Amino acid sequence: MKRVLLSIALLSVILPSQAAFAGGSIERACLSANRAAASRTLCGCIxxxxxxxxxxxxxxKVSKFFKDPHRSQALRQSDRSSDERFWKKYKQFGQTVTSYCR
Known part of the structure; x- marks a missing residue:
């Protein structure tokens, strides 16, 4: 029983730190986009x-915009109502990033 509890405690310490190191899809896309302003701090904040x-x-979907910016423009110009809803949310996301990640 002690081994099980020790293993669980060890995993709870190791897993969160590995998840933070791996980063999310947007952070990875941001860092690999070869933009001058990209940094671990900025991409992590985004x-x-x-x-x-x-x-x-x-x-x-957003992480794909870093690799192919044209994809975001195609989505913005789409006539689909779901794309319009997403675009509004994406704009809100961009405004929040601008104010929060300076």
Missing amino acids: QKVANSMLTNTERA
């Missing part, structure tokens, strides 16, 4: 805002 405002699916 990821934190995304975690608080966007669903997993939305975060995956």
